Ligand SMILES: Nc1ncnc2c1ncn2[C@@H]1O[C@H](COP(=O)(O)OP(=O)(O)OP(=O)(O)O)[C@@H](O)[C@H]1O
């Protein structure tokens with residue numbers, strides 16, 4: 153039977169099934185990951201091969217090296233994920249894969265692999281938006297969580313405040329106008345001489361610092377919109393260090409890291425709490441690599457409790473890039489009949505989560 157006829161049959165069968173198992177693949181940046189996820193929220197395996205050690209040498213991700221490493225790692229990581237899940241390929245109901253946004257070469261490795269598997273196994277292919285994946289990580293860590301809720305997506309490339317109206321229905325209520333929060337962490341860490349990736353380095357060093365030592369700017373904190381800006385903060389840290397160095401004055405890296413981190417956290421928390429009130433939402437979630445930040449978690453928890461919001465955040469392993477979150481998002485797409493054909497291409501710089509509310 154031709155592939156598309158098989159898929160039509162499969163999609164009809166899926167409507168009747170109680171147990172849907174998805175093999176998911178994530179290769180958008182420098183993590184090669186494969187996961188097996190049951191019914192969207194039960195993670196049977198989640199294997200991640202990180203290239204961080206390799207890119208540390210260059211102070212950031214080198215796209216061509218990332219693609220080549222994905223090619224080496226992808227098949228073994230899929231085998232590991234299937235073995236750990238303890239199931240054969242015949243038990244799968246679909247293949248989920250990140251198709252964007254991300255690095256073009258890196259995405260192509262994951263998508264080509266997913267297409268080959270989908271075709272060979274006659275399974276539906278489900279292309280997943282990476283940002284939808286990050287948001288979905290919350291469903292894994294909190295099986296009781298259902299939309300609607302407000303989600304602060306803070307990752308290496310994105311800082312979005314998203315009103316999750318329903319599965320697959322997103323409205324952006326605010327976003328960064330320049331650098332993403334994770335990008336600011338990475339750039340400031342580099343200036344401070346801390347290792348890549350900068351976020352975890354700053355998080356750990358800041359624990360020994362005084363967050364009130366230096367008053368760095370908190371852009372837009374009092375303005376009546378939910379957009380962010382972190383590029384001025386990054387420049388303020390660079391200028392602060394430059395001035396001290398020129399005067400041959402010493403500084404404590406711990407204090408600079410803690411004060412920078414506090415400036416980021418204050419803006420993120422303040423805007424999120426105000427947006428939840430503005431849009432009448434009682435649940436707040438955070439997602440993306442920066443959601444693993446201890447100061448952000450602590451501060452958001454305190455403020456959410458103070459203002460009466462329920463707060464959700466993923467376990468650290470589901471904050472940074474992983475295939476389990478892609479499997480979760482793929483499940484909700486699949487049960488809503490959203491599968492892709494084999495012409496699906498990568499979308500390096502497009503996310504479907506762009507629609508603004510209110511429309512501008
Ligand atoms: N504990 C932490 N504190 C602050 N930032 C962190 C922490 N852990 C990770 N990060 C940051 O999170 C980012 C990586 O997150 P993630 O993997 O979600 O981003 P990405 O996939 O590169 O970007 P995107 O998801 O926007 O495409 C990096 O910028 C990293 O420094």
Ligand SMILES: [Mg+2]
Nearest residue numbers: 307308472473
């Ligand atoms: Mg990511």
